[in-house]
Amino acid sequence: MKKYELETVVRVSERYGSGLLHLVLERTDGKDMPEMAPGQFVEVAVDRAKVLLNRPISIFNRTDKALELLVSPIGTATKALCEYVTGDRLRIIGPLGHGFSTQFAAGTRVLLMGGGVGIAPLYYQLRTLLSAGVKAEVVYGNRTAQDAEICALFSGLAPLHVCTDDGTAGFHGLVTQHPATEGAFDFVQVCGPKPMMKACARLAAAKGVPAEVSLENQMACGLGACLCCVEDSKDGNVCVCKNGPVFNTSLLKWQ
Amino acid sequence: MAIDLTTHIGNLTLQNPVLTASGTFGYGLEYADFIDLDRLGGFVVKGTTLEPRQGNPYPRMAETPSGMLNAVGLQNAGVEHFIEETYPLLRDCKAEVIVNVSGAKIDDYVAVAERLQERTGIRAIELNISCPNVKQGGMAFGTTCAGAESVVSAVRKAWKGHLMVKLSPNVTSITDIALAAEAAGADSLSLINTLMGMAIDIETQRPKLSTVTGGLSGPAVKPVAVRMVWQVASKVSIPVVGLGGIATAADAIEFLLAGARAIQIGTYNFVDPSVSVKVVEGIEDYCRRHGVEKVEDLCGALKI
CATH class of the missing domain: 2.40.30.10 (Translation factors)
Incomplete structure (x- = not known):
């Protein structure tokens, strides 16, 4: 692009x-x-x-x-x-960079999982999936009800399940513990803190479905020129800015 | 008034004095959406080694006041990949494509130069004897006169094209290294590579770079670079290419006045991907305002 x-x-x-x-x-x-x-x-x-x-x-x-x-x-x-x-x-x-996969067969069920400011790319992704006839749900975690207020922007789009660390809004617990994650899904797409994304990747692996995660390594150029933001992948060091920021977890050395 | 921006660096003729620095401009193509590469004097592509290199572990970058530290460690796909995959895409570029050649041993530098000579139309290489981020080779050659002499003379025997040698500022006397490189057959000198630096995260009490130390670049280093260019240009008889923290045409002109015949823009490409073309335009504008008909008349025009 x-x-x-x-x-x-x-x-x-x-x-x-x-x-x-x-x-x-x-x-x-x-x-x-x-x-x-x-x-x-x-x-x-x-x-x-x-x-x-x-x-x-x-x-x-x-x-x-x-x-x-x-x-x-x-x-x-x-x-x-x-x-x-x-x-x-x-x-x-x-x-x-390269974003999330959006080419799914109609009826595909996609689980979007966000943590903190990691909700950011999921809004546009959700809109894109819904307009293509893909079924999508969002599970979003933050610390408190106040921190999770950003969810207001998602109202009316698709089911959005809120989780808070302190139980002041929605489900009291982690996104990976939310009952909505127990349903059947074909694909998981995640953005949030790395430990949360790793837990989501494990959840996807347990379901036997692919997962994509969005990384945020420190960058200088953003164009794939300086090679500062690399992630150690199965293909060697790859630029998060150019090859990512979204990666299929099968490429990463996370396990 | 038409300004003549033509720049001669020894036997190399550039359409203007603005190059981009190795490691900050990829292979040029990364910037093609932002600028017309044909408008540059040239660009120096990423440090190229005989074998592919994965470079250093992440984290490799830390921002510092008016600058940044990097410890990339010469990650590149190797000279074969450059010749087969990248060079065909750059072959027709009007800007001079200069390959930065790096290595751990003298034989590696020579082998890279020989392959480029046999299988590409590349007319100039920049010999990197100043990378602070690799354990072997690199800066080891650039910090002693004997080291510089040995690698430059070995490559000189093999390479018939233009031989630019990139110098390290991490030395006691850069003019001594410059003179050694000149005596060993360098056609031009580019300086400065990054200054060795270090930054610490005080919350974790750990270094910000995986390698502890790294190379400092950006506007913070510019006064050091101008000083070194001035010192070297007044000692050697071969052309000097100045770099270190250039962000504007005004910065570039400082280097030209200090004695540089051409300049390279590095870190600022990250901030403004079209800065290189803006510097070309800014230099032309400066010449017009100062009644300078040929940009080469600015070279070393410093009044003391």
């Missing part, structure tokens, strides 16, 4: 719960957003953070006019990015 440098302006900057920021960006030239696939990411130049490198941020959603991101204030740059408000400008490079 062709990559672009895009000058964008923030149209919506809305905080959910304890800190996740939903950003809706449009191009300053008013043109349509280029084609982007779910699970791909963009590099964002966070000029105000006074950091050198751009930051890879997952694509939450793409519409004809808008690119939507979800940002969690974790490091210097993401904290600064979470202060951007309507009217602010952001330079974006993307779309980058």
Whole structure:
């Protein structure tokens, strides 16, 4: 998919719960957003953070006019990015990398599993799957009800099962313990903290179905040029930015 | 006023003085969505070794103030893969495609150069005697005059094309190494490679890189690089190619004034994938504003 440098302006900057920021960006030239696939990411130049490198941020959603991101204030740059408000400008490079599989036979049952800000790529993926007639459900875990407020954006799309660590909303426990995961599925797609993704991969393996996970190794270029973000795979060191960020777990050395 | 950007580096003629640095630009193709590669003076492709290399374990990168540390460790698919798979895609590029040649032993450097000579139309190689991220070879050759002399003279015997030698800043006297490389037959010198550095995660109390130390690049190193280019250019008679932290045309012009005949852009390609073309345009604009008809007139024009 062709990559672009895009000058964008923030149209919506809305905080959910304890800190996740939903950003809706449009191009300053008013043109349509280029084609982007779910699970791909963009590099964002966070000029105000006074950091050198751009930051890879997952694509939450793409519409004809808008690119939507979800940002969690974790490091210097993401904290600064979470202060951007309507009217602010952001330079974006993307779309980058390879996303989740979307070509499934109609009627295929896909289980989407997200943890924390890892919910980000699952929204666009869910929309894409549903519009292709694929059956999908989401199981989403976070620490507290407040942290899980981002789920409001998913209302009306497909069954979304919330899990919280403290039991303040939905199921009290881990995503892999949620009763919804006991059903029959043909494919599992995951984004979240690595220990959670590994547990989800084990769950998929126990069901005998394939799993895809989205990795977030530290990156510099995002283009497959610097070779900094490598993951040790069965094919040797592969770039998360170019060969991923989404990988089938059969390629990874996780077990 | 038409500005002549033509740049001569020994027997090599470039359409302008802007190259991109090895390890920061892949094989050029990674950037083809952002820039027209034909507009560059040239690009130096990823360090190429005789055998494929997996490089160092992750994590390989740590951002630092105005810079970054890397410890990639020359991951590449080997010279055969380059010749068979990559070179055909670059053959018709108008920009000069320069291959960065790396190795652990002198014989490896020579073997890579010989294969490139026999089976490609590559006209210039950049001999990497300055990689700080591999245990054997690399910087070991670039930190002593005898080491530099031995590998440069061995490759010189085998390689008929343009021989650029990339120098390490991690030495007591870079001019001594530069003179040794010149005496051994180098056609030009490129400098600087990365500065050895280190960063620590104080929460885990562990190094941020798997290899503990790595190579520092980015705007943070630019003043060191300009100083070294100036020192080397005033000592040697072969052309010098300057690199280290260039992010703008203004940075590039500093290097030219200090005595560089051409420049390479490295880390900033990660920040702005079209920076190289912007620097070409910026240099042309500077020449126009300063009434400089030929960019080569800027080379070493520093007034002291």
